[in-house]
Amino acid sequence: MEEFIVDYKNELLATVITIITLFVLKFILSKTIRKVGSASDLNKARTRLIIKYVSFGLSVIGIVIIIFIWGVNFRELGIIFSSIFAVIGVAIFAQWSILSNVTSGIILYFSFPFKIGDRIRIMDKEIEYEGNYIIEDIRAFNIHLRNDNSELLTYPNNLMLQKGILMVNVTTNENLDESELL
Incomplete structure (x- = not known):
């Protein structure tokens, strides 16, 4: 275990910094979204929903950053990402109306007409x-x-x-x- 920590000290430190940064960003963005929601007198359920979307987006960004920190081979990563994007593309095409409604819900939240x-x-x-x-x-x-x-x-x-x-x-x-x- 000590060998692992010594050998991968830089990667472990960068991973910890990334995770802490993402938690701080999540806290700041959640607080900002709550302020926008309360200042605009919006429903708390809508505010929580937008916070979930932001948390999911930050989690995806964090996973991508950690993958790069640990030095995944770019050729292998390209094959994995192209496969994932192909599946996501088919799913998005099949479910475009659901994604359209979710996106519209986010737009309606922030424009609050x-x-x-x-x-x-x-x-x-x-x-x-x-x-x-x-x-x-x-x-x-x-x-x-x-x-x-x-x-x-x-x-x-x-x-x-x-x-x-x-x-x-x-x-x-x-x-x-x-x-x-x-």
């Missing part, structure tokens, strides 16, 4: 009910909307970015005078 409780109207000819909807929940793949007849509509996140959305309840600030509006 809609909040739970907002009243909206969707400009989509395929929806039979043309009235207003109240946003009940925003999830990773879809948004739950309730119409005036108490019917629940589950609407995909990617369509929220593709279709025209009319905000029915407009927040007004009566404390502003006319000079601030110009």
Whole structure:
């Protein structure tokens, strides 16, 4: 065991530094995402979901860095990565709508044009009910909307970015005078 530590001292030190750096980055990014979520008055479940996505991304980056630290042969690594990317490419092509909805959910989180409780109207000819909807929940793949007849509509996140959305309840600030509006 002592031989291993002596022989691979630099690699072990670099691995420890990488892991500590990734944990610090995860902490900082999680704290930042929570601040954005609370400042924008967003649902805590959405905030936790985005934090999970960021944690997964940092884990992948960490694994790649550790692979390079331990000196994997680049030819072998190229074969492994090309095989992995081929499988991922087929999976992405097969599941493009799911990935599109997850990506749209992340975009909706950070651009936060809609909040739970907002009243909206969707400009989509395929929806039979043309009235207003109240946003009940925003999830990773879809948004739950309730119409005036108490019917629940589950609407995909990617369509929220593709279709025209009319905000029915407009927040007004009566404390502003006319000079601030110009």
